[in-house]
Amino acid sequence: MLQTASGIESRVQQKLGGNPTSVDSIVVGKGNEVKMKPGQHLLIVNQLYPYTVQFKEDPNRGHVGTKRRQPASEERENDKKASSIKVARPAERVASSVNNAESTLTIETTGHWSLGLKASMQDPKMQIYKDERVVVIKDKYPKARYHWLVLPWESIPSLKALHGEHCDLLRHMQQVADKMIQQCKDASSLRFRSGYHAIPSMSPLTLFSSHVHLHVISQDFDSPCLKNKKHWNSFTTDYFIESQDVIQMLEKNGRVTVKEGAGELLKQPLSCHVCHKELPTLPRLKDHLKSHFP
DNA sequence: GTTCTAGAAC
DNA sequence: GTTCTAGAAC
Numbered sequence: 254m255l256q257t258a259s260g261i262e263s264r265v266q267q268k269l270g271g272n273p274t275s276v277d278s279i280v281v282g283k284g285n286e287v288k289m290k291p292g293q294h295l296l297i298v299n300q301l302y303p304y305t306v307q308f309k310e311d312p313n314r315g316h317v318g319t320k321r322r323q324p325a326s327e328e329r330e331n332d333k334k335a336s337s338i339k340v341a342r343p344a345e346r347v348a349s350s351v352n353n354a355e356s357t358l359t360i361e362t363t364g365h366w367s368l369g370l371k372a373s374m375q376d377p378k379m380q381i382y383k384d385e386r387v388v389v390i391k392d393k394y395p396k397a398r399y400h401w402l403v404l405p406w407e408s409i410p411s412l413k414a415l416h417g418e419h420c421d422l423l424r425h426m427q428q429v430a431d432k433m434i435q436q437c438k439d440a441s442s443l444r445f446r447s448g449y450h451a452i453p454s455m456s457p458l459t460l461f462s463s464h465v466h467l468h469v470i471s472q473d474f475d476s477p478c479l480k481n482k483k484h485w486n487s488f489t490t491d492y493f494i495e496s497q498d499v500i501q502m503l504e505k506n507g508r509v510t511v512k513e514g515a516g517e518l519l520k521q522p523l524s525c526h527v528c529h530k531e532l533p534t535l536p537r538l539k540d541h542l543k544s545h546f547p
Numbered sequence: 548g549t550t551c552t553a554g555a556a557c
Numbered sequence: 558g559t560t561c562t563a564g565a566a567c
Contacts, residue, residue, distance in 0.1 A: 393548090454548060478549095481562075481563085534560080534561060534562085550565105550566085551566085552562105554561105554562095556559105556562090
């Protein structure tokens with residue numbers, strides 16, 4: 254249990270919506286616990302299940318709720334903020350149940366991008382398709398004229414975590430991807446690919462809230478957000494694993510195996526995905542692409 | 548993942 | 558001199 258400055262232990266428990274395999278969440282430290290201070294914003298970044306926020310007194314410390322009590326004006330200010338969850342005052346020592354009703358929980362979308370992905374998928378304004386299993390959002394930094402992400406509601410941290418039972422879900426994600434492509438007005442003139450990145454970003458920050466997502470991307474790569482070799486190679490080398498290949502692997506082996514050294518593919522020389530001409534720099538490559546996609 | 552920027556490459 | 562990349566910081 255983590256200790257906060259005010260002597261209040263904050264404990265966040267996830268009430269399971271009947272699916273014990275999908276426990277995950279807002280874990281920052283070890284275990285299902287998060288360091289919180291009274292009044293601090295809690296961002297529920299994952300799943301659609303209700304959460305319970307419990308405060309309990311630390312027996313080793315006195316002055317509960319006295320040192321860090323906010324001035325009344327500040328309290329009102331915080332109450333006004335839609336992104337905060339109303340948490341009971343420490344002094345009241347009550348278990349405050351926070352459900353995921355829209356009235357009590359809205360999602361912060363201005364935080365770190367890795368939170369942004371999970372926040373965005375929950376944000377109705379971002380959702381361009383939604384059903385009981387998946388949601389589709391536009392990539393915040395599209396690497397082509399069309400670039401969508403298909404995300405399952407179920408939290409699956411990476412390709413490694415996939416197993417046989419996910420086959421159906423992934424087939425559904427693929428179907429939704431195909432639907433997105435069909436409804437695109439430029440579907441007749443542009444080629445599309447849908448697939449997964451071999452290795453999720455491994456920085457401590459990204460690890461915190463990684464979530465498998467299917468990229469659906471048009472093959473023009475005409476976008477100001479495509480800025481470096483890593484961007485290019487992540488979509489044009491075998492670092493990009495076709496959705497169908499992932500599904501096949503899963504059907505055959507019950508697992509998805511990623512070739513060792515897939516990360517090295519990101520450092521490959523820049524090569525045009527259409528004619529395979531090698532270009533010395535990204536600006537030169539982007540110039541070259543104009544000849545294929547006027 | 549993005550942004551920023553030092554210094555390599557030209 | 559400018560362009561561009563790659564690594565650090567976030």
